Each structure stands twice: as C-alpha cells, then as structure tokens.
Amino acid sequence: VVLSQQNEVFDSTKSGTSTPSLPKSGTSIPTPTTEQSSTWVIENTGMQIKYVQTKANLKKCLSSNEILNGTGEGLCAIDCEGVPDSLDLIQIATLPQQAGSLITIYVIDCTMIGIELVCNSILPLLQ
Numbered sequence: 510v511v512l513s514q515q516n517e518v519f520d521s522t523k524s525g526t527s528t529p530s531l532p533k534s535g536t537s538i539p540t541p542t543t544e545q546s547s548t549w550v551i552e553n554t555g556m557q558i559k560y561v562q563t564k565a566n567l568k569k570c571l572s573s574n575e576i577l578n579g580t581g582e583g584l585c586a587i588d589c590e591g592v593p594d595s596l597d598l599i600q601i602a603t604l605p606q607q608a609g610s611l612i613t614i615y616v617i618d619c620t621m622i623g624i625e626l627v628c629n630s631i632l633p634l635l636q
Contacts, residue, residue: 547559547560547562548560550611554612555611555612556611556612556613556614557611557612557613557614558613558614558616559613559614559615559616560616560618561615561616561617561618561622562618562621562622563621563622564622564623564626567617567622567626567627567630568630570615571630571631574603574613574615575605576603576604576605576634577601577603577615577631577634578633578634579633579634579636580633581605581606582605582606583603583604583605583606583610584602584603584604585601585602585603585604585634586601586602587599587600587601587602588600591619595620595624596619596624596627596628597618597619597620598616598617598618598619598620599615599616599617599619599627599631600614600615600616600617601614601615601617601631601634602614602615603615617631
C-alpha cells in the first residue's frame with residue numbers, strides 16, 4: 510500500500526518504511542486547529558482519504574463536494590462506527606459521475622465535532 514500525505518509518500522512494500530500509525534493508548538493528541546486537516550492519496554487506486562475533525566473542516570468538505578451537500582450526482586456509501594451505543598465516526602465514500610474523478614472517503618470524527626452538528630450537516634445527503 511502506498512499512501513502520500515501532502516509531500517510525503519509512504520510505501521509499506523519497501524523495507525524500512527511503514528505507513529503512519531495511530532498514537533499509542535495513553536499518549537496525548539494535540540488539539541486540532543480550524544485549519545488542520547489530513548488527506549492521504551492512495552497511489553494508483555484513484556482514492557483519497559480525508560480525516561475531518563473540526564467544524565471548519567467539515568464545512569469546507571461539505572461545500573466542496575456536491576454529493577455530500579446534496580446538490581450533485583454520483584455514488585455514495587456510508588458506514589458508522591460506535592453504534593448503537595454512540596456515534597464515534599461516520600465514513601462516507603463518494604464517487605462523482607465526472608470521468609477521472611477520485612473516490613473520496615471522508616472519515617468524520619463525531620467525538621471531536623459533535624454528533625448533532627455532524628448529523629445536521631449531512632442531512633441533505635440523507636434526504
């Protein structure tokens with residue numbers, strides 16, 4: 510698997526190189542700023558992954574993706590993590606109808622943004 514983030518490329522097939530990992534349990538995670546976002550492009554697959562963890566980043570993603578904001582045509586798949594006890598993450602994969610478009614997978618962190626805000630924000634997609 511080859512992932513690139515901004516100007517770095519991670520290739521798990523090469524010795525001595527590994528993909529980024531989650532922090533170990535008990536370590537502190539810096540508080541995200543409104544400008545902070547994470548995007549990875551999975552090389553040679555036509556897919557990108559966007560981790561959404563702030564209100565500002567959620568708004569930016571919704572305004573830039575016509576499938577998410579309910580104004581465009583394309584394919585969409587939704588998966589939720591944490592249910593039925595809570596709603597921790599919503600993963601939404603979109604593929605616009607335009608030829609050559611990337612599949613974009615949004616991993617929306619409801620624990621950081623707030624469940625009600627996230628659900629209200631994606632309501633046009635669900636209607």
